[in-house]
Amino acid sequence: MDSAESSNQRRATVTQHEQWMVQDQVFQIYDIFANIPTKAQNLMLELQRDSHIEYLNKGLMQLSSSFVVLDANRPWLCYWILHSIALLGESIDYELENNAIDFLKHCQDPNGGYGGGPGQMPHLATTYAAVNSLITLGGRRALSSINREKLYAFLRRMKDSSGAFRMHDAGEIDVRACYTAISVASILNILDDELIEDVGNYILSCQTYEGGIAGEPGSEAHGGYTFCGLAAMILINEANRLDLAGLLDWVVFRQGVECGFQGRTNKLVDGCYSFWQGSVFALLQRLHSVNGKRVAFSDAEGDCATDSTSEGELTDGNSSETDETCHMKQGVGHGEMEPLFHSIALQQYIILCSQEQGGGFRDKPGKAKDYYHTCYCLSGLSVCQYSWSKDENSPPLPKAVLGPYSNLLEPVHPLHNVVLKQYHEAHEFFSSQSTS
Ligand SMILES: CC(C)=CCC/C(C)=C/CC/C(C)=C/COP(=O)(O)OP(=O)(O)O
Numbered sequence: 001m002d003s004a005e006s007s008n009q010r011r012a013t014v015t016q017h018e019q020w021m022v023q024d025q026v027f028q029i030y031d032i033f034a035n036i037p038t039k040a041q042n043l044m045l046e047l048q049r050d051s052h053i054e055y056l057n058k059g060l061m062q063l064s065s066s067f068v069v070l071d072a073n074r075p076w077l078c079y080w081i082l083h084s085i086a087l088l089g090e091s092i093d094y095e096l097e098n099n100a101i102d103f104l105k106h107c108q109d110p111n112g113g114y115g116g117g118p119g120q121m122p123h124l125a126t127t128y129a130a131v132n133s134l135i136t137l138g139g140r141r142a143l144s145s146i147n148r149e150k151l152y153a154f155l156r157r158m159k160d161s162s163g164a165f166r167m168h169d170a171g172e173i174d175v176r177a178c179y180t181a182i183s184v185a186s187i188l189n190i191l192d193d194e195l196i197e198d199v200g201n202y203i204l205s206c207q208t209y210e211g212g213i214a215g216e217p218g219s220e221a222h223g224g225y226t227f228c229g230l231a232a233m234i235l236i237n238e239a240n241r242l243d244l245a246g247l248l249d250w251v252v253f254r255q256g257v258e259c260g261f262q263g264r265t266n267k268l269v270d271g272c273y274s275f276w277q278g279s280v281f282a283l284l285q286r287l288h289s290v291n292g293k294r295v296a297f298s299d300a301e302g303d304c305a306t307d308s309t310s311e312g313e314l315t316d317g318n319s320s321e322t323d324e325t326c327h328m329k330q331g332v333g334h335g336e337m338e339p340l341f342h343s344i345a346l347q348q349y350i351i352l353c354s355q356e357q358g359g360g361f362r363d364k365p366g367k368a369k370d371y372y373h374t375c376y377c378l379s380g381l382s383v384c385q386y387s388w389s390k391d392e393n394s395p396p397l398p399k400a401v402l403g404p405y406s407n408l409l410e411p412v413h414p415l416h417n418v419v420l421k422q423y424h425e426a427h428e429f430f431s432s433q434s435t436s
């Protein structure tokens, strides 16, 4: 262990043998692909929309009845499935929609927040999943089922004296908790100075010598936590406090020769990091160009201020946010610019290695599909497809989309990972309601 590393926890690693096994499987797929006629290649690159929808609807129906395995995870299953369906541009059956709203209502604690199932203790992760599910469903019934006042009280209870958040009563403090709290507060328009206070100091203390962000101070940088930390810092207008150059340097080295992303140094690639790491690029790209110069933002939309705060200057929440942060919160595009990662290669990994022809996505070849990987592979695919986009109103150029253009998914809001259209509906709905 060198001296830089000794101040942090020892890094998790995989053996060279495990690494080669994965590369072997992936390269075999790419070899087959390279050696078949173009017509067959086109078929291999197709997104199996119908099979995915069938797989997702099956999950939703199971969820509607009782789903005993993963019992404390049902709001998550709701979110992974509903968000995947929304990304594919499909809607769900009226009865299933009502069942989902009713089910989530039963998960809502009388004192605020959502538990993993009816009557379970409220938890920040399932609160985030439930809120994102209801926003994805959209409409008055879903959105007004969220008790924002009680949710605000729950968030205040989860706030530690250090400024960071706990996952649940007497639970662990980490960057995930900070992100989920800030994300739901922001999207529900209940974010205030009390919730923001000192949370940035905690996230800052989790950025490691490698440049990525860890779950807790002294732990190892990881893609999941890096997304959480960066997104939370942007939402509180404190992203410029991070070492963004170091962050970019760390994340660019996480894309492997297999074309997918790994979550941390010396670990295996996995389809779910297509979103966790891919969206970090989308966020960084909107913050700065590679050499630190500001990127050109598209024309202002909505109610963003026109005077931009000078670079490096910090702002304190909603009142005096920079133009840039305001645009980012609204999901406004970032000018045409080459992505800072290999977007086509990542799409290749997602479609050829993570996609199952029978519907659903997996971590890597040889692993089983599941709803978590389906959600984050599709979210990552969407991030890739829009990574060159001029703005949200102009669809991506065909060169940005691997495979047939019919592979194009709905764009996501990179700070919250909900489909942009649904984000705008929620933003409008909650901005007309008073805070707390
Ligand atoms: C919004 C929200 C709740 C975000 C969660 C973010 C997230 C995915 C965190 C990852 C946690 C973690 C250290 C996984 C490592 O698993 P592993 O050791 O099995 O995987 P690895 O080998 O790929 O690191």
Ligand SMILES: [Zn+2]
Pocket: 270, 271, 272, 273, 363, 373
């Ligand atoms: Zn994974």
